Amino acid sequence: GVMDGVMQADLLTKGYIVTIDEAGKVSVQAGESAAQAAENARVKEEALKLAKDNVKKADEELLAYQKQAAVERVLLDKQIEEAKKT
Known part of the structure; x- marks a missing residue:
């Protein structure tokens, strides 16, 4: 029989793979199952x-690292200021 585009599209939507070789032979294979x-x-x-x-x-x-780094920076700045005073 002849397979038209509508039939081919219908089979494709149902999960079948439709191929037509050079001689016009139609092959229908199950695609992946639902x-x-x-x-x-x-x-x-x-x-x-x-x-x-x-x-x-x-x-x-x-974010946690950035917060910790900011705290350490403040403490380091304080230590530097204290060291400058002595």
Whole structure:
């Protein structure tokens, strides 16, 4: 039979891979299953969440470091002032 574009598009939306060779022979293969697609999406979502959490943690650690460095700088400045007085 003849496969038109509408039928090909319909198969593609249902998760099938449609190929037509040079001789016009149509091959239809199952693409990834819905369960596999859902699992892949879940894994990607989990990885994205983990990456966001890591960025947030890094930002928090940087802020804590900057605060500590500012405190140490103030203490060092005080020590320098005290040393200049003696």
